[in-house]
Amino acid sequence: MKLIIAIIQPSRLEAVKAALTEVEVFRLTVMDCQGFGRQKGQTEIYRGHEFTVNLLRKVQLQIAVNEDFVEPTINAIIKGGRSGEKGEIGDGKIFVLPLEDCLRIRTGERGGEAI
Numbered sequence: 001m002k003l004i005i006a007i008i009q010p011s012r013l014e015a016v017k018a019a020l021t022e023v024e025v026f027r028l029t030v031m032d033c034q035g036f037g038r039q040k041g042q043t044e045i046y047r048g049h050e051f052t053v054n055l056l057r058k059v060q061l062q063i064a065v066n067e068d069f070v071e072p073t074i075n076a077i078i079k080g081g082r083s084g085e086k087g088e089i090g091d092g093k094i095f096v097l098p099l100e101d102c103l104r105i106r107t108g109e110r111g112g113e114a115i
Contacts (some may be wrong), residue, residue: 001099006061007083008092016080023072029062
C-alpha cells in the first residue's frame with residue numbers, strides 16, 4: 001500500500017479528479033493549503049502599495065492505493081495537473097510514501113481491503 005500526496009494548482013482540481021476517475025481511483029481527500037516553491041510568491045499592488053505574497057494557494061490531495069494502482073494514479077495526476085503540454089513552474093509535486101496499515105472504522109477491515 002502507498003499513500004500518494006499531491007500538491008496541485010486549485011484550477012486543475014477538476015481535471016485531476018476526472019483523470020483519476022478514468023483510472024478507477026474514486027477515493028481521495030482534498031485539502032486547501034498554501035505554500036511556495038520556485039515561484040517564491042508574487043508581487044501584487046493593493047491601494048497603490050506594492051507587497052509580496054509569499055504563500056500561494058494550492059490544493060493537497062491524499063490518496064491511499066494498493067500497489068497495482070500506484071503508477072496509474074501518478075500518471076492520472078500528472079495528466080490532469082500539468083498546465084499545457086510541457087507544464088509550467090508551479091504545477092505541483094507528487095510524493096509517494098509507504099503506507100504501513102489502513103483500518104476501516106465501520107467494519108474493522110485492515111490493510112488493502114480497507115482502502
